[in-house]
Amino acid sequence: MPTEQTASSHDTPALRCIGLTRWFGDTLAVDRVDLSVPRGSLTALLGPSGCGKTTVLRMVAGLLDPDEGRIEIDGTLVTGPGVALPPERRNVGMVFQDYALFPHLNVARNVGYGLRRLTRHERNDRVDSALRLVGMDHLGARLPTALSGGQQQRVALARALAPEPDLILLDEPFSNLDASLRATVREEVRAILRAADQTAVFVTHDQEEALSLADHVAVMDHGRVHQVADPQTLYSQPATRFVAEFVGEADVLPGTRAGRYLVDTPIGRLPTDRALRAGEVTVVVRPESLALRRADDGGGVVTALSYFGHDQLVTVEVPGGYELRSRRGPGLDLQRGDRVRLEVVGPVVAFDHESDSPATLASDGVPA
């Protein structure tokens, strides 16, 4: 690509966003977003509807200019002070939520659409290999309207892959598929991106989708990135209360600092996973870390039971009127109204009020 080229080594991220900010009127849609996407990786932008995910993607694609910030693709500045490379010169592929296939063009011509500058021979080769990659090489002559949702999705992916872009962006790529198809198509798309060694960023509001597919997940809320981490770290070391509650199941209790790594809560004194500074803190308890035992003198009362076969979810009211959930094996024999003793297995995640906001995070996105 022409334009300003910074040192492009193997370690250069495929995508780097620095301080991306975008207003729509009075709405701050994207607020100082920093993001770095390593080459060959799959990154999810995860957050509730309206948190700014699509706006980030559109700015990366060059479809929208930020008010502030810079974007580098493969070490090249594509958006920044005085720089706004048009979409077609960014070497970025895009898969839209509705696939945006051309209805009057057959599958092969849809896939070849971005390859018009190549010779006919080169173009045919690229179309063939992209269709082979997505397992659609036998359907090149079909019109998109004669394809299932999952097949249209694969054509859209082939079209994005065919120009061999540095980066593919996918906006809620699975949201138009039936629940029964979604898990299968998800795995297929992941396998295709891996086989092509393709760097990709996908947007989703579905935490299960993000955790199960992505190497790295950036959690967003109200335009801000709260944390960027691998799925395990995100779950076990959430950086903010928002991340703890949005990713996985979590119940919260108020707590009072009883030591650097100790907190007093309505269910007793608990060890924390991080050093506490403030006096008043919020404690997050995951259902799988709460063990129960029937005991007449126990501090909790069972208020609800949901049986799932492989396990069950027991809701317990604890002193102060707070409710906690406990995910237990199928063998536990409890009834509503039973008194139980509670034990939290392992340290709890605790936030003081300062660490509730992304502004106080360490640069690696993991709390100090």
Ligand SMILES: Nc1ncnc2c1ncn2[C@@H]1O[C@H](COP(=O)(O)OP(=O)(O)O)[C@@H](O)[C@H]1O
């Ligand atoms: N073209 C637009 N004009 C006005 N407001 C917009 C526009 N696009 C997005 N917004 C607003 O910006 C915020 C972020 O939107 P969006 O990036 O689409 O969120 P997400 O993709 O996470 O659901 C929302 O409040 C949305 O209403």
Ligand SMILES: [Mg+2]
């Ligand atoms: Mg969106």
